[in-house]
Amino acid sequence: MELKLPIYLDNNATTPMDPRVLEAMLPYFVEKFGNSASRNHSFGWVAEEAVDYGREQVAKLIGADPKEIIFTSGATEADNLALKGVYEMYSSKGNHIITCTTEHKAVLDTCKHIEKIGGEVTYLDVQADGLIDLKQLEAAITDKTILIAIMYGNNEIGVIQPVKEISAIARKRGVLFFTDATQAVGKIPVDVQADGIDLMAFSAHKMYGPKGVGALYVRRKNPRVKVTAQMDGGGHERGMRSGTMNVPGIVGFGKACEIAMNEMEAEAKRLSILRDKLETSLMELEEAYVNGNVEHRLPHVCNISFKYVEGEGLMMGFNKNIAVSSGSACTSASLEPSYVLKALGLGDDLAHSSLRFGLGRYTTEAEIDFTIDAIKTTVLKLREMSPLWEMFKEGVDIGAIEWAHH
């Protein structure tokens, strides 16, 4: 097969939409444009039917009842609704939330907001492999704890948290369990019943659906969970999220879930083989380190640090042809490297030297072969230019040098 450039290996950021999804959505822009809340004419009925069907498709993928799906504008809104909504709804029971340091900013910053308005939040550290310590989790629960918020699969390193064990602890202690499963749903089997999840945020555009639509799963039975609406208005979505339904988006989200349901298993197998090939080949380089647990990991993700070269400089060597992302934050004003990698205990130098690869539905073996070559060549070239590599090779202890920090 002919290789087409540039190659997209940043599927944790977003995924291209599947053409089958687009096809399903197209009638709902011009022809079937109705408002699903219009109860008294056929335009509304057509739209409502489409939303209902989309809701069924989404629910089915995660083993939920359609009534348990609250559509939102994306995972960030779903994270906000879950955290703030539970905090408000259960304020008479307590004000304490437990989360961890490697969560997405949509969770961490929402927790910071909750702290400002009187909540208490415990941020659990993760172990060197990115997993939380279940004993620490259990020890952090108090009689004021109302919610445990731990993500399913991490966006930077792909590490999968022990969701079943976490939910068992939550159940035992009568605490709700919320998980941000944005990177996991549609990639690996996620089942809210088997996993014991009470609330779950996820998004269409990470699974070959459109941007601008996501969902919050809210359990209705054993226990019945409620969240206080954060968006007031017409009382859509059982009063939990007002706003006219994004009909084409929901149709696309539903189709994306249906495709994932049918193809996920084969796709995960294919991608993990390609990912392993990429990782094994790149690890042939000296001083390369995989970040995060490799056994409990999403099948399409890997994150590697190439010591003594800087991530942004590294990407520049091939970013005309290959799109990946780096834990180096040299493009940001803060100059702070990835907080997720730092939470694993990586030094700033290794965090600056990392690349994240996110494979996807359209990744081919030819693309992986091209990527392996390009990255190896660039790492070697930059190490020839790196004073740190020279010192390392001469046996200088770089850690013992007194660097002038700025």
Next chain:
Amino acid sequence: MAYSEKVIDHYSNPKNVGTLDKSKNNVGTGLVGAPECGDVMRLQIEVDEESGIIKDAKFKTFGCGSAIASSSLATEWLKGKSVDEAMAIDNMDIVEELNLPPVKIHCSVLAEDAIKAAINDYRVKNGMPELELEGKKH
């Protein structure tokens, strides 16, 4: 964020990458930055003892494309200059030449620091007093 053509050119074809013999009396070495900050530059000058002219300059840099380009450009500018002329190189000249965006200005500051550190090393080796350097903000 797109890089300027000049940055891409220096990154793709860096000038004067390498190492000079730092044990020689007429070689000055400046090592600035820190691995934790994502930039380390080592810049070296070799001074012609008769004329006081910088006859060779080399660098090695750990950092982003702009850091590599800034140090590559600095070595180009150093060659053929007297040590005093080299002291006058200002980071803003580098910013202008490479069209660095505001978030990359620290790369040019680092290059200026590296030049001055190399000159000071040369001065100290040759019995001259170390120059007081004004601290610039990175």
